[in-house]
Amino acid sequence: xxxxxKTGLALLASALxxxxxxxxxxxxxxxxxxxxxxxxxxxxxxxxxxxxxxxLSQLVQMNPIxxxxxYQNQLxxxxxxxTYEGVRLSTILETVGTVxxxxxxxxxxxxxxxxxxxxxxxxPNATFQAIQxxxxxxxxxxxxxPTDWESGxxxxxxxxxxxxxxxDANQTTPSAWYPPGSxxxxxxxxxxxTIELLHVHPLEGSVNVFVMDGAxxxxxxxxxxxxxxxxxxxxxxxxxxxNWRNxxTYEGVRLSTIIETVGTMxxxxxxxxxxxxxxxxxxxxxxxxPNATFYALQxxxxxxxxxxxxAPPTWPDGPRxxxxxxxxxxxxxxxxxxxxxxxxxYSASGRCVRNVVTIELLHGMYPPAPTRSVPIANExxxxxxxxIPSHFxxxxxxxxxxxxxxxxxxxxxxAERV
Amino acid sequence: xxxxxxxxxxxxxxxxxxxxxxALGGALSTFVGYLGQLLNTVLGTPFGAGQFLSxxxxxxxxxxxxxxxxxxxASATGLLKGVVEFFxxxxxxxxxxxxxxxxxxxxEAGSYSFRYRDxxxxxxxxxxxxSASNVVVFQLLYFSGAxxxxxxxxxxxxxxxxxxxxxxxxxxxxxxxxxxxxxRGSRLPRFAAExxxxxxxRRLDPYRISAVIFxxxxxxxxxLYAVFIWRPVLDPFGCEVxxxxxxxxxxxxxxFASAQVTVEAELIGSVTYVPPRxxxxxxxxxxxxxxxxxxxxxxxxxxxSDGYSVLFPLSDVLANPEIILVIENGLxxxxxxxxxxxxxxxxxTLVIS
Numbered sequence: 190x191x192x193x194x195k196t197g198l199a200l201l202a203s204a205l206x207x208x209x210x211x212x213x214x215x216x217x218x219x220x221x222x223x224x225x226x227x228x229x230x231x232x233x234x235x236x237x238x239x240x241x242x243x244x245l246s247q248l249v250q251m252n253p254i255x256x257x258x259x260y261q262n263q264l265x266x267x268x269x270x271x272t273y274e275g276v277r278l279s280t281i282l283e284t285v286g287t288v289x290x291x292x293x294x295x296x297x298x299x300x301x302x303x304x305x306x307x308x309x310x311x312x313p314n315a316t317f318q319a320i321q322x323x324x325x326x327x328x329x330x331x332x333x334x335p336t337d338w339e340s341g342x343x344x345x346x347x348x349x350x351x352x353x354x355x356x357d358a359n360q361t362t363p364s365a366w367y368p369p370g371s372x373x374x375x376x377x378x379x380x381x382x383t384i385e386l387l388h389v390h391p392l393e394g395s396v397n398v399f400v401m402d403g404a405x406x407x408x409x410x411x412x413x414x415x416x417x418x419x420x421x422x423x424x425x426x427x428x429x430x431x432n433w434r435n436x437x438t439y440e441g442v443r444l445s446t447i448i449e450t451v452g453t454m455x456x457x458x459x460x461x462x463x464x465x466x467x468x469x470x471x472x473x474x475x476x477x478x479p480n481a482t483f484y485a486l487q488x489x490x491x492x493x494x495x496x497x498x499x500a501p502p503t504w505p506d507g508p509r510x511x512x513x514x515x516x517x518x519x520x521x522x523x524x525x526x527x528x529x530x531x532x533x534x535y536s537a538s539g540r541c542v543r544n545v546v547t548i549e550l551l552h553g554m555y556p557p558a559p560t561r562s563v564p565i566a567n568e569x570x571x572x573x574x575x576x577i578p579s580h581f582x583x584x585x586x587x588x589x590x591x592x593x594x595x596x597x598x599x600x601x602x603x604a605e606r607v
Numbered sequence: 608x609x610x611x612x613x614x615x616x617x618x619x620x621x622x623x624x625x626x627x628x629x630a631l632g633g634a635l636s637t638f639v640g641y642l643g644q645l646l647n648t649v650l651g652t653p654f655g656a657g658q659f660l661s662x663x664x665x666x667x668x669x670x671x672x673x674x675x676x677x678x679x680x681a682s683a684t685g686l687l688k689g690v691v692e693f694f695x696x697x698x699x700x701x702x703x704x705x706x707x708x709x710x711x712x713x714x715e716a717g718s719y720s721f722r723y724r725d726x727x728x729x730x731x732x733x734x735x736x737x738s739a740s741n742v743v744v745f746q747l748l749y750f751s752g753a754x755x756x757x758x759x760x761x762x763x764x765x766x767x768x769x770x771x772x773x774x775x776x777x778x779x780x781x782x783x784x785x786x787x788x789x790x791r792g793s794r795l796p797r798f799a800a801e802x803x804x805x806x807x808x809r810r811l812d813p814y815r816i817s818a819v820i821f822x823x824x825x826x827x828x829x830x831l832y833a834v835f836i837w838r839p840v841l842d843p844f845g846c847e848v849x850x851x852x853x854x855x856x857x858x859x860x861x862x863f864a865s866a867q868v869t870v871e872a873e874l875i876g877s878v879t880y881v882p883p884r885x886x887x888x889x890x891x892x893x894x895x896x897x898x899x900x901x902x903x904x905x906x907x908x909x910x911x912s913d914g915y916s917v918l919f920p921l922s923d924v925l926a927n928p929e930i931i932l933v934i935e936n937g938l939x940x941x942x943x944x945x946x947x948x949x950x951x952x953x954x955x956t957l958v959i960s
Contacts, residue, residue, distance in 0.1 A: 197730075215764070216656075355920055359920060466892075467892050
């Protein structure tokens with residue numbers, strides 16, 4: 190019995206040691222990936238045919254900066270807080286060429302992972318500087334260089350609050366480069382192998398609108414919109430409280446031109462525009478092809494991709510539906526006189542859908558059937574009223590939610606049945 | 608003296624012991640799972656560290672076996688524990704019954720081979736093998752393609768856990784309970800002397816103190832979990848939508864059934880893989896749109912009944928109508944293009960903040 194007890198306690202002690210070792214190993218293996226070779230630490234900087242190999246010793250001599258920082262991972266946890274030392278990415282790129290506002294930088298890791306960075310990331314203005322800080326290629330972490338630091342060399346942001354959060358990343362990264370599942374940490378590329386300067390339009394991909402007429406569908410990006418006879422004008426619009434909002438220069442393409450890429454709109458058709466947050470608005474033939482009366486009230490109806498020269502993501506509301514009346518002012522009366530009552534969201538700004546993702550041509554939707562109105566007088570515009578009316582009670586759902594088409598978050602409300 | 612066959616019969620008191628321990632083990636399994644997630648979070652590992660606690664699942668089987676020392680006790684306790692786990696809402700569904708039964712059979716086989724000897728090394732070894740078996744069974748059922756080195760590490764960790772929690776703490780708990788005379792009478796007559804010996808009052812030694820501490824921590828932790836973390840699934844087909852919204856409400860799936868969509872999604876987890884297949888459910892965009900998130904809201908936390916939770920950037924969820932709530936063993940979040948960790952089962956609450 191005594192011997193049994195001794196054997197058992199020996200087993201217990203061994204199990205404790207082995208379990209501790211296994212836990213440490215699990216921690217070290219997360220994520221389980223092959224280690225890159227840490228010998229001959231160097232980074233290849235590329236601008237077209239110009240290629241420069243920068244070694245660690247050369248990087249150290251390039252006006253290094255140092256700062257404390259950490260980042261958030263997908264789960265919102267803060268990771269790898271410490272002191273990062275490195276060289277601004279802009280300084281490194283200037284060794285091979287000149288970075289213009291229309292360029293994009295791609296950073297590739299040894300395991301083929303890559304990330305894109307904009308001019309604003311490299312040369313942050315005051316706003317970006319406050320959010321993200323300096324963008325550097327870090328070659329040292331807490332004093333350890335890549336020969337000892339297994340994640341280096343690594344991209345790092347050095348914000349003044351020492352924390353590069355998921356929100357920071359979201360605000361300073363074009364949405365097309367920041368898909369679902371991204372995090373602050375995903376912008377911190379480790380095991381950096383090459384840094385490429387790409388001379389492409391910087392906003393390509395940051396505007397992506399899905400246009401469809403039944404089964405006919407097309408995707409429009411900014412370069413395509415730019416080739417579609419864009420127009421430019423100043424405008425502003427009133428919110429529910431009657432205040433004027435968002436005066437400035439809008440650049441975009443007539444909604445009618447966009448619709449014509451997928452189909453032909455008739456007088457009894459309607460166009461539904463959906464936003465990323467499921468907000469939507471309907472527009473009539475007269476809105477898209479205004480006669481003299483409508484034109485005097487609303488002007489051209491466009492999908493704006495730029496506001497005061499800024500496109501998304503710098504312009505957070507874009508792409509946006511905008512009316513460009515001759516007097517540069519789209520007031521609530523203009524909106525009510527050019528919108529069927531059943532579609533009117535009680536303000537001109539409510540007609541200007543922001544963050545547009547889909548545009549649908551719906552046949553036979555005009556004129557809308559008479560309906561009871563949905564009182565929303567006290568609801569601020571910012572709440573981005575959803576298509577589901579406030580009086581909708583789930584247990585007695587008499588709402589028709591249909592036509593859910595794959596990735597589109599369009600909801601059809603049959604107001605007749607409400 | 609009873610006949611040899613009769614002495615192996617399970618008496619009413621044995622059946623009560625099996626029922627109580629099996630039910631306790633099953634009911635506390637969600638707590639053990641929660642502790643595992645907590646351990647992963649603390650250690651910063653995406654998965655796997657929870658295997659350090661897998662021995663707590665086998666603890667109850669070893670406890671029943673050691674207390675009664677009769678054939679069939681381990682298998683019956685394992686089966687009952689699995690069934691209770693299943694009915695109390697295990698996220699593994701029916702698979703958990705098989706896993707628990709196999710653990711019971713392993714303890715049974717080991718104990719039978721050594722004639723139900725009351726031995727610490729025996730409990731450690733059978734506990735270790737039974738605990739490690741869960742990794743193997745899950746791999747056989749959901750082959751994930753995880754590296755073999757990683758799987759071996761998990762097996763080693765689970766085996767160690769079995770030694771610690773099922774073996775050592777199982778044995779000290781058995782001795783502690785025997786000292787209270789609760790089950791002495793039901794033991795096989797040939798083990799009665801041992802039981803009597805174990806039941807003699809002794810002063811508290813480190814061995815018994817460790818049993819008291821272990822049971823106290825387990826009970827206290829389970830109590831905290833039950834009060835502050837665990838949420839009963841009152842409506843298996845609904846959840847609360849709350850936080851920074853204009854209209855907090857109780858989402859009921861049937862009321863939103865007309866908004867159902869079908870998406871094809873592939874679950875790529877750390878150790879679980881489910882090939883692409885169709886899921887039909889209500890997009891989270893609709894569920895959230897009805898609640899109308901306030902303009903400053905930035906995140907969505909999805910909570911499950913066992914305390915598990917994940918955090919989404921709200922903008923990503925609102926921009927993706929392919930993240931859906933489906934009816935599958937309760938309310939399940941299918942997060943297409945997100946890692947398996949984001950596919951939450953038994954959703955109880957959506958918190959926007």
